[in-house]
């Protein structure tokens with residue numbers, strides 16, 4: 527259940543600005559306000575640039591380029607979700623997953639498969655077999671609206687991603703600020 531929620535929110539962060547109607551039930555909009563690269567400067571990698579790119583009539587994008595000179599056989603993906611009450615509070619989920627294992631054995635079903643497929647579509651260079659590194663990753667991140675999650679609570683969120691090696695060295699970190707707004711009930715079958 528919690529995993530399902532975090533994956534939905536991961537998807538939200540990927541979806542940016544796309545108004546979504548979910549199976550005729552509710553409609554809501556997802557808006558990424560900004561992407562921020564965090565924990566800089568990195569000890570074992572060089573961030574050439576990290577740009578938040580707001581666009582008129584299109585979702586906000588992140589454009590980044592990072593050089594990772596070393597090779598790694600183990601890299602941990604950490605995902606933490608924060609929900610804004612008066613300040614951002616940890617909200618339900620912290621995920622730590624072994625990135626190389628995820629790449630070696632792609633999930634075959636469910637939301638994890640969806641996440642894998644989305645990464646494959648939008649940033650396939652992240653899914654090359656381990657060891658990872660010894661290269662520059664240049665990524666413009668923007669995804670398709672068909673990946674929309676079904677339902678998520680309204681509010682302001684901060685989603686934090688980190689790629690960590692040697693248990694505490696951040697190779698790359700990013701925060702995504704987004705808001706989710708209900709825009710009304712669109713189904714004629716629902717009355718309130």
Ligand SMILES: *[C@@H]1O[C@H](CO)[C@@H](O)[C@H](O)[C@H]1NC(C)=O
Pocket residue numbers: 597660
């Ligand atoms: C790093 O990449 C270069 C080419 O981009 C290659 O020649 C070299 O062998 C690689 N180093 C390692 C340790 O894999």
Ligand SMILES: *[C@@H]1O[C@H](CO)[C@@H](O)[C@H](O)[C@H]1NC(C)=O
Pocket residue numbers: 693694
């Ligand atoms: C990271 O871990 C190493 C060894 O486990 C330790 O010596 C070092 O102090 C740690 N650094 C931080 C910033 O926690």
